[in-house]
Amino acid sequence: MPWTEDELRHIEEENRRRAAREHEEFLARQEADRQARYAEEEARRRAEERPHSGPTW
Numbered sequence: 001m002p003w004t005e006d007e008l009r010h011i012e013e014e015n016r017r018r019a020a021r022e023h024e025e026f027l028a029r030q031e032a033d034r035q036a037r038y039a040e041e042e043a044r045r046r047a048e049e050r051p052h053s054g055p056t057w
Contacts, residue, residue: 003011
């Protein structure tokens with residue numbers, strides 16, 4: 001039995017909502033990854049700039 005117009009509209013709307021949610025999740029993951037890379041780079045830069053205090057004994 002073919003889909004009714006209402007069923008097709010409902011399916012299309014669910015697909016749009018899911019796609020929008022997945023896109024938002026993708027953007028959030030992408031931003032979190034970017035911030036993590038930035039934090040790692042900053043930590044590495046600070047470690048390279050900090051003078052070594054020498055032996056601690």
